[in-house]
Amino acid sequence: MIRLTGITKSFGDKQVLRDINMTVETGEILVVLGPSGSGKSTLLRCINFLERPNAGVIESGGRVIDAKTATARDILFLRNQTAMVFQQFNLFANLTAVGNVMLGLTDVKAMKKRVARELSLQLLEKVGLSDKSGFYPGQLSGGQQQRVAIARALAMKPDVLLLDEPTSALDPELIEDVLECIEKVAEDVNSMIIVTHELGFARSVADKIVFIDEGVILEETEASQFFLSPATQRAGEFLKNSLRRYINPADTLLQI
Numbered sequence: 001m002i003r004l005t006g007i008t009k010s011f012g013d014k015q016v017l018r019d020i021n022m023t024v025e026t027g028e029i030l031v032v033l034g035p036s037g038s039g040k041s042t043l044l045r046c047i048n049f050l051e052r053p054n055a056g057v058i059e060s061g062g063r064v065i066d067a068k069t070a071t072a073r074d075i076l077f078l079r080n081q082t083a084m085v086f087q088q089f090n091l092f093a094n095l096t097a098v099g100n101v102m103l104g105l106t107d108v109k110a111m112k113k114r115v116a117r118e119l120s121l122q123l124l125e126k127v128g129l130s131d132k133s134g135f136y137p138g139q140l141s142g143g144q145q146q147r148v149a150i151a152r153a154l155a156m157k158p159d160v161l162l163l164d165e166p167t168s169a170l171d172p173e174l175i176e177d178v179l180e181c182i183e184k185v186a187e188d189v190n191s192m193i194i195v196t197h198e199l200g201f202a203r204s205v206a207d208k209i210v211f212i213d214e215g216v217i218l219e220e221t222e223a224s225q226f227f228l229s230p231a232t233q234r235a236g237e238f239l240k241n242s243l244r245r246y247i248n249p250a251d252t253l254l255q256i
């Protein structure tokens with residue numbers, strides 16, 4: 001479970017997050033939707049203090065952490081509760097797939113190399129890459145690199161897995177594999193917060209949708225309800241515009 005209360009974040013005099021309140025219960029998958037620049041990445045980055053919020057409280061794993069007074073130990077605690085998957089994968093180019101997955105286990109969790117390797121190979125198998133464990137990122141497709149990054153995040157056994165547009169840097173034909181992989185690993189994590197523009201995927205995995213615009217949460221709705229009839233006009237427009245992009249004029253022509 002993770003709960004954010006009154007989170008605000010500014011860059012200079014630009015307020016990017018305003019009074020963010022949201023809760024992800026254990027076992028829940030929350031999808032964050034919103035236009036580009038609305039603050040989605042900043043929101044995820046505030047949860048693990050990659051960006052320090054200016055104010056607000058984060059509650060996780062039985063601790064209540066106030067952004068204004070958070071100590072280095074509090075921040076470490078939050079980072080251990082969470083793991084992040086980035087749009088650009090952020091793998092180490094000089095380490096193999098298994099080396100990337102192992103790194104946090106040996107260096108952060110002080111696990112013995114042999115044990116860490118064993119666990120990492122199991123995780124690579126889980127994401128469908130058992131035959132690629134010795135490959136370097138440069139020898140893998142974007143979709144494969146992202147699945148390594150997912151295995152690496154899972155290795156840390158986070159309470160909450162954070163994914164920031166995990167498929168938006170991928171060629172269209174590689175997106176589906178990664179989405180399937182995320183659905184598969186969802187069984188192994190307690191909670192997930194996913195920022196995505198893949199509405200079909202959002203609809204199929206999400207329990208709850210948070211819709212954010214200009215740093216304000218406009219709605220937090222059950223996913224089935226959100227896609228049926230969003231509560232705010234702004235979210236309705238967003239859905240309509242996003243769906244319009246899905247309709248390929250060439251397909252439409254073929255059907256005529």
Ligand SMILES: Nc1ncnc2c1ncn2[C@@H]1O[C@H](COP(=O)(O)OP(=O)(O)O)[C@@H](O)[C@H]1O
Pocket residue numbers: 011016034035036037038039040041042043
């Ligand atoms: N490190 C930063 N310094 C200054 N402005 C930033 C920084 N990170 C994000 N912003 C600004 O905050 C706003 C929200 O950005 P972001 O959270 O990346 O939005 P989204 O992920 O929804 O596209 C944007 O206007 C962006 O330019």
Ligand SMILES: [Mg+2]
Pocket residue numbers: 040041042165
């Ligand atoms: Mg973003």
